[in-house]
Amino acid sequence: MAILDCGGQYTKVIDRKVRELLVQSDIFPVGTPPERLREYQGIILSGGPASVWNEQALHYDPALLDLGIPVLGICYGMQLINQHFGGMVVPGLRTEYGETEIEVDPGCPLFDGLEPKQVVLMSHGDTVSELAPGFQIAARSGDVTAAIYHPGLNIYGVQFHPEVDLTVPGKAILTNFLMKICGLHGTYALEDRIHTAIEKIREKAKDQKVLVLVSGGVDSAVSAALLLKALDPDNVYAIHIDHGLMRKNESDIVCENLKAQGLKHLIRENAAADFFNSVIEVNGKTIGPLTRLVDPEEKRNLIGEVFIRVVRRTAESLKLDFDQTFWAQGTLRPDLIESGNPDVSGYAHKIKTHHNDVDIVRRAREKGLVIETNWDWHKDEVRQVARALGIEESIASRQPFPGPGLAVRMMCNDATDRITSEQQARVAELMAGFDPAYHTEAVPIRTVGVQGDCRSHRFLALSYGKGIELEWDKVYAIGTGLPNQVDFINRVAYVLNKERLDGPLQCYPLYINPESVDLLRELDARVVSKLNTKPISQVFAVLLPVGITKKYSVAIRTIITNDFMTGRPAAIGKDILRETVAELTREIERDFPQIDLVLYDVTSKPPATVEWQ
Ligand SMILES: Nc1ncnc2c1ncn2[C@@H]1O[C@H](COP(=O)(O)OP(=O)(O)OP(=O)(O)O)[C@@H](O)[C@H]1O
Ligand SMILES: O=c1[nH]c(=O)c2[nH+]cn([C@@H]3O[C@H](COP(=O)(O)O)[C@@H](O)[C@H]3O)c2[nH]1
Ligand SMILES: NC(=O)CC[C@H](N)C(=O)O
Ligand SMILES: [Mg+2]
Known part of the structure; x- marks a missing residue:
């Protein structure tokens, strides 16, 4: 199977899902000359951030769709097909982000064997307004075209994403395309990931010293375990950095656990002062210190750069030349995709810079100094490898904690943003039409x-x-x-203690400093201790500078997901007990006098991300 990348967040997920169905697949840029694709039995066109109707539309060779090979276009891919064959694509009056119910035509070979009503994951703003001649509509969500096909040409398009877990019939649809439409057979053997990773480490760093950055999370635990297997354990130096933005008691616990992992050298760097006080230069611009920043990208870039400064210092204390020394980190595929890393896709947008893919890291990678054993994997794949390596279950199934730590859960703000009265009126109008019992307002x-x-x-x-x-x-x-329905809101939170709402909401400035971090750390510990249960994949607290009589509110974020590329919040009353949430709310009101509102994030990914930044 040839997968043509149009810059989608899930291009690599398509590749994974195809391989899991035991069909070999290769990813190419969408502009690849069609002659190179002749040997394939099928082509999948991925989604992507561009729009087919404007000048940003991606270049492709039209002969691609004349090869006589079955084609499946996903999201942007479907829009490209429809426009190519003479149909029309325009910005939709209604966008669709998140889980969406659609009605499919089981007569279309792609949907063979499916019930008509299905829940799928959508993430699009553009929409088919005029169907290309010769094509039929194979699925709809209300008045939006959700799938098209041309029976004679064997060309299909889906507006939704069959590759992600939130699309319930995704696997069945991909199986129909691969096996029934393309005539492939599931004969491909999945590679032995552990064996390949060990070989790669040895090729690079055989008898040399390697510094491995260990956070306590599963990704770096797997990296460290693979290094210990591949190299002389005496050459593996683990560095744990406490940036002052860790969770409650986390660095102590992590270092205890790491010692038990068989690491001979473990260095703990207490570097809060570096992270809070450093100033960096990026493209001639001075950024920092962290305690003055409100822009989420600036926070992320600064933290990423300081991480490497601290590693350099550690290397020097070990009498190593940092510019010649290998270092390892537990980078995952989504970190690179979301950071818009050009080595992963030439067309993907930067959603946000992960700390482990900032400029200084990219430069070290170019010099071949960075070892990233998990580079190609998603979270659930790392967990599988962790178990296969015999890593303790508490670490193998540990909830993720982002490298920049509590900094991306603090809604730093200089209180200069404003919601216009038109925007507020638009929200009120939409809510009145939805259910007058619900009051909703945008906050700046x-x-x-x-x-x-x-x-x-x-x-x-x-x-x-x-x-x-x-x-x-x-x-x-x-x-x-x-x-x-509106283009100025991407996240909604429900107010759990609405009786507090007896006056107008005010927004205040908020910056990272030891006091605000301590408050968030305590809130987070409370939220996690109460809600860290199955089926929740990740739970944490977010601090917001908004309130009626007090300056802060707290939001509870839960997410249910496998691969962390998409996910939905845990449903109160279904996934988690109402009473537990009510109890947690009462506890926060009782024990945190600084906190006004207790909120619950009710947004899936997309349209929101897991972290708030
Ligand atoms: N506090 C830290 N000290 C040292 N290294 C860190 C720290 N935080 C992050 N890193 C490095 O950055 C990498 C990416 O961070 P990330 O949070 O994605 O992975 P993880 O912490 O290993 O796992 P998880 O995502 O489950 O938390 C880590 O694998 C690790 O190599
Ligand atoms: O190592 C990391 N460095 C980061 O900069 C970072 N930002 C988000 N995350 C974690 O990634 C998962 C998806 O989160 P988002 O939807 O916010 O991207 C979630 O599990 C997040 O906690 C990070 N991990
Ligand atoms: N996910 C996608 O492929 C999106 C395609 C296009 N950018 C849209 O918004 O409709
Ligand atoms: Mg982590």
């Missing part, structure tokens, strides 16, 4: 999102039901519906 705090494979940095909306108990389906519908 921006969070990061991923919409149609593009980055968004839009306002948060707060919602609550007047005089009614929380009804999850309604609340989740607001979380999905509102970002689809």
